[in-house]
Amino acid sequence: MSKRKWMVGAGIHNKRHKPVAIIGGSRLSPEEQSITDTWSAIEYIRTIFPSKERAGRFPPIIFKQQLYALVKNRTDVDREVNTLAESFRIKVFHLGRGDDEVMILITEDFTSFVKKYHGVSNNSTDSNSKYIASPSKDTVISRFLSQVVSTESDISISESVLMKKYGFKDKDLTALVNYGLITLRDAGTWWFSVPAAGQFMKIFLKGKQAALRMIRMTRFKELHLTELKRRKVPPSMKLGILYHAYDLAGSDSIKCIESTSGTLLRIIND
Incomplete structure (x- = not known):
């Protein structure tokens, strides 16, 4: 040409x-015709996320602005994203560039990716126990997913909640940072994060x-x-x-x- x-x-x-x-x-x-709400828009964007990138490298990530392109009313998108997060069907993550810039993952995709990315067994023991003397990598990650991710719907969490409510120690928080699961927001507060984000x-x-x-x-x-x-x-x-x-x-x-x-x-x- x-x-x-x-x-x-x-x-x-x-x-x-x-x-x-x-x-x-x-x-x-043409597939957009099947989209009736924010959830179906999320599922649609998930289907066009390239499978090659999903092969262990990254989970299927959705951006809120992509949903704005598919659902006419942006206020409906914002409200429905909050509702889906509060019902733990999705997990929302802050991008660190602007207050409204977030990435969205279906919660099951997030937990599955974290386990696969870090080689965590689904049969890790003691994941429901708060206080463990020398927690292994599998145990710390499994506890975080089963206790925290499944019950905290916000995009950030305070250090006091992690330590007092869930029994994580300083060394556990350091491990979670190293595993890419939390990142510092400000003194005493952590953003939830996605490994390899x-x-x-x-x-x-x-x-x-x-x-x-x-x-x-x-x-x-x-x-x-x-x-x-x-x-x-x-x-x-x-x-x-x-x-x-x-x-x-x-x-x-x-x-x-x-x-x-x-x-x-x-x-x-x-």
Whole structure:
């Protein structure tokens, strides 16, 4: 393909497409028709998380802004995410970049990933005992998952609760930090965290920038979804174009527009 054709994109040519409607949902995939609420949106994003990355490296991670792209009312998303967290169907984790920036995991996915990542047996003994003289790695992690994760719905927890309510000692907290399960929020408070989250965010941010570049380099900084899907995905986009497209749409980095020839992705305020 010539440089000019690559820059312009198939179906766009020399004049800008006139959108016929700005849509509320993203309409990036036909499967979106089955989404009726925040939970079904979470399950859908989980299905498009690449299986290669799920093979022990990372759990299927969902970002709240991806849900905004799928569910029309953002207030409903916020409320339903809180309800799902309080019922322990999901676990919400702070990203450390902004107060509203969080990642979401289905609770079963989180616990399964932690056990697999750290090689913890499902038959670890004494996981329900609060006070153990010399806890093993398996025991500390199993206690944390069975006692804390299953009963604490907030995104952070105080040191006093961990020690007084659950019987963890200083050395246990140090171990949990080393295992990537908690990280310091401020004096006396810990964020819940996901092992290998830092590695995942590096991959995610590189892929996000690659997706933005693909759209930004077109003549009018817009590109049809079908054309975007046809293009060779850069090596840095390990999570797939759809995964990043929902993030970009939900975070208002791109606008999804229904044109006469399909869904058009347009850079916003660039």
